[in-house]
Amino acid sequence: MHILKGEQLEKIAFHLFLAAGAPEEHSLIVAQHLADNNLTGHDSHGFIRVLQYIRQIKEGLIIPAAKPVIVSESPGAAQVDGHYGFGQVAAKFSTEVAIDKAKKQGVSCVTVRHLGHLGRLGAYAEMATRAGCAAILFCSTGGYVPYQVPFGGSQRKLGTNPMAMGFPSEEEGPIVSDFATSVAAEGKIRVYRARGHKLPEGWILSKEGRPSNDPNDLYAGGSLLPVGGSVGHKGFCLAFMTDLFGAIMSRDGFPGSPGKQFSNGSLIVAIDIERFAPLAAAKSEVSKMVDYVKDTPPAEGFEYVMYPGEKEAKNRKERGKNGVEIEDETWNQVMALVQEYGVADKLGKLP
């Protein structure tokens, strides 16, 4: 186990992307995004992705210098094409366009297609909240990696299709809701498998469509169930709508008609709070709601009720101070890349 500061993770990732052919600006965007994901506690979307992105650059699946371009535009709406560059670069650009348009029009809707893995969807909701906007985001997978089974079905068909929402607040972090519309993201099942643990009831089906507690069954052709258990039509509805909004509206590939490769086709709605309420008043009302909700006696097994985004804010504080743990396997693979690209001298002293 290695413990690193956020800035150290960012620096390593930055120099590796640069050495792999990415322009400085893009390398910085992706490196900052990954390090911040580790700081917020989302290690599955953090430093470990350096390995994946560098591999995808080598395979031609990420074109590191590709710039996102607005391909159609009206006062409140825009369509962006990421030209198969880094997902983070295209998603950040699209969110900036959405914020700018929302500030001018009150509300905006921006779609983005043909982009790599965009990372943690909630990060773009947070961006909008920092600009005084509320945001709603849907993120598809271009018709690839269909891990999720439709409600009432027995075979996987849809992506884990996350959706995210953000709202500005006075709290330590903004209010951010960000989750896979399947019971769990695929990465969580991977962790259960790595640790040899059984899965909770109601998370996956085996290849034969039967309930299973064995994480290996997912990788043997099984499927993740939609959020909701006995009311799993609710999670399925969210997953299905996420493909309509994220993939069909962006003109990206979608389940049943996949694009040429994986793509995180997405849609962002940004709403300028000031058109509806003085921002300070809205923020203070959010705090009132947070206090009201947190003032609930906890259920058995819980310490207290958390507002959406509280865990990320707490993690950022704690990990900002104490650093981020990187497991040996990831560390050794990244260090092999550091050797390969000969960037060790740029990184200073490492743990």
Place this chain on the structure above:
Amino acid sequence: MHILKGEQLEKIAFHLFLAAGAPEEHSLIVAQHLADNNLTGHDSHGFIRVLQYIRQIKEGLIIPAAKPVIVSESPGAAQVDGHYGFGQVAAKFSTEVAIDKAKKQGVSCVTVRHLGHLGRLGAYAEMATRAGCAAILFCSTGGYVPYQVPFGGSQRKLGTNPMAMGFPSEEEGPIVSDFATSVAAEGKIRVYRARGHKLPEGWILSKEGRPSNDPNDLYAGGSLLPVGGSVGHKGFCLAFMTDLFGAIMSRDGFPGSPGKQFSNGSLIVAIDIERFAPLAAAKSEVSKMVDYVKDTPPAEGFEYVMYPGEKEAKNRKERGKNGVEIEDETWNQVMALVQEYGVADKLGKLP
């Protein structure tokens, strides 16, 4: 049991609202909405509500002649005040404003406050789809009827806070997702109680915060759990965001700071599909996704996979042909109102 055609239900409701002091236009909007809810299979939001709305008119909680008014406006955004009139009148008006603005700007966001129970939220998503728009809606309860417990908590604090989404399609009905962010709407528990049935696992907590299967426990101070079971933070996030979007953005009452009375404060985002794709192409892609998803072998206990909105489309066809069943209790109470208001001669022959 009485079997009635949709038009008959509409006619009865229309004349009762008219007799109770509602203008013709408002009476028609509400009567049509209720009858259509019965036709789509949502009896809990249908004809039975005539009783509630007439009672609320008598109590001064619904001002039947109140007209919704735009109180602030920018190119893509508007705020509507319903002045405590019928929720359906204010919500229909707000959706029309949202559609009109989306057609001009590409996207719009309209909020509405101070309105009665707006009925079935999905109906407004459907309205938008008929105009070639996609829609996202959030509906709060003004800080009243807090049946839902926050994830990790043991006491009810939030409304059942539905959210809805719609997308145009070639299918028999549009694609509509519409559900309470709690495991079930309160009305469903009422049905279990009426029939003396036990609830499924994971639906409610008792007043003491313990899991319960007894529907009576909800009405003895218990609470509805958020959607998600072991991942109930997902349902809770949706419920929490629904209050921020539906109540705080609309300047209505919200949990922790309730308004003067129950109000279905809501927010509507409408997106003009044509700004993003030719409408016919988008619809045909939706059909492709529907076919792809329906072509999934069913799980045990299921006949086939249904797309969001399929049940409503099927019900409309079946009930449009065979009529709607109204249970004796509701029928007798409505007939008492028909007597009270002396409108029997306007209704023709009834079953």
